[in-house]
Amino acid sequence: MVSAVKDSRPGYGQLLRTPGAWTFLLPGFLARQPFAMLTIGIVLLVKSTTGSFGTAGVVSAATGVSMALFAPQGGKLADRFGQRAVLLPGVLLHVAGVTALITLALAHAPLWALLAVAVPTGASTPQVGPMVRARWAARLGGTPLMPTAAAFESVTDEFTFVVGPVLATALCTGIHPAAGLIAEAALTLAGGLLFAAQRRSQPPAHRTGSGDRPRVSALSVPGVRVLIVAFLGIGLVFGGMQVSLTAFTQDIGRPGINGVLYGIFAGGNMLAGIACGAIAWKVGPRRRLLVAYGLLTLATAPLWLITAVPLLGAVGLVVGLCIAPALITGYTLIETLVPASARTEAFTWLTGAVALGQAAAATAAGQLADRFGASSGFLVPLAGTALALVLLLALRAHLLPRPSAPEAGPDGRGPEPHQDAAERGVGHRAPVSVD
Known part of the structure; x- marks a missing residue:
């Protein structure tokens, strides 16, 4: 794939003209939508x-x-056996879990019963975003288009976080409290099966035999561990x-505006993602x-003091604008720190960290709201x-990657060509236009 793109200007248009890209982009977009819902x-x-x-926060x-906890294990299995082998049973288990949770x-089942179902429901959530990123990395790794792909994926993620919460809120408040989860299960089933069907674009499985070099775990890379903890912070913002x-919004008697405010926040994230992919850093x-x-820390500082809806929307927009650069840069660093044989696992560690941060935030923010008021x-x-x-x-x-001890490439015989490029910006120069 390198020869197909290396002589072209690395803009979004060129990225989307990558052969075979649309075969996994469209079903991938549909399949990742439920993650935000x-x-x-x-x-x-x-x-x-x-x-x-x-109680809602605890569940x-x-x-x-x-x-x-389970997403990185699924990523590791996807690296070893292929994405389809992991995705198909995961989709079916997740839909069954959501159905049981709704029921x-x-x-009005007790909390312990809800928790017993919530665990397999979360564990089986399809990690389509990391799988799409792994497909991009398999095709474009080491080329100037890879950071553009990282920016594009961040924009796609944030678009789902614009649409997903708004859609779920509208369905729950306008139709039935369970309608949001019903839609989530339906989209998971349809999108997951369509994405799993795209076998030609999935990265090759990296099975190990008795004569092969040991597989590298993404978690053994120090930079990955740092990014995992850092991405917990982003998850705390989302949750x-x-x-x-x-x-x-419920405290002020305007629950319907919740989706709009969250959409503004996620929309800022999406706009910043587009800009990040169009800047030559x-x-x-x-x-x-x-x-x-x-910048993200500064932007979140005044949130708890705000009582006016327009001002809260404006500050939420700024917070969203600050998130995308952190997400995009973190995912781009993964491509320089981790070999192809562990890349899906690495991406799922970051996605899992965001999910864990969301979970912790849901619990903490829910408890604070119940005890000290909504703004707390x-x-x-x-x-x-x-x-x-x-x-x-x-x-x-x-x-920083370590040139003196590079990771083995996907064939197990030598370092990948992009291993020493991270801090110099080589392979990370984004396009100057959206083409």
Whole structure:
């Protein structure tokens, strides 16, 4: 695939002309949409049946924690046996779990029963976003188009976070409290099966035999561990914003505006993602990551003090604008730190970290909203991003690849050509236009 793109200007148009890209982009978009609907759908349904944001947050948190713990294992299996082999049973199990959760919630089942179903529901959530990123990396790794693909995927993710929560909220508040999760299950089934059917574009499986070199675990790379903890902070922003905006709008008697406010927040994220892919960066990705987290911390600081809806929407937009650069840069660094044989696993560790952060935020923000008022939940995003920034500043050296000990390439015989390029910006120069 390198020969097909290396002589062309690396814009979005050129990216989308990559041979075979649309065969996995369209079903991948459909299949990842439910990811943005699950948390808010659970919160709205359980809040409706129990009357407690705290209980809703606990159930949502159980789903997120199990997702975060099991997603990397699914990514590891996908690297070893192929994406289709993992995706098909996962989709069916997830749909069954969501169906059981809806049934139990409407039957006013006790909390332990909801938690017992929430765990397999989260564990089986299809990790389509990391799988799409792994397909891009398999085709474009080491070329100037790879950071453009990372930006494009961030924009796609954030578009789902614009559409998903708005759709789930509208269905739950306008039709039935369970309608959001019903739609999530239907989209998971249809999109997941269509994506799994695209076998030609999936990365090759990296099975190991007795004569092969040992497989490298993504978690053994120090930079990946740093990014995992940093992405927990981003998850705390997402989860804290979801629960706190829901509590705030219900507290002021305008629950219908919740989806609009969250859509503004996610829309800022999407716009920033588009811009990140259109800028020719002159600084390395490690420095960009530190700056992005610093700005995100500043942007989340005033949220808990705001009581006016227009001002909350404006600040939420700024918060969203600060998230995309951090996400894009983190995912781009994975391509320089991790060999192809563990890349899907690495992407799912980051996605799982975001899910775990969302789960923790749902619990913490829900408890704060119940005990101290709706606006207090906004302290969760601030705390999460501030702690992530401190960690990145302390451990930033781990985000540099090590030329003296490069990881083996996908054939197990030598380093991948992009291994020493991260901080110099080689292979990370984004296009100057959207083509």
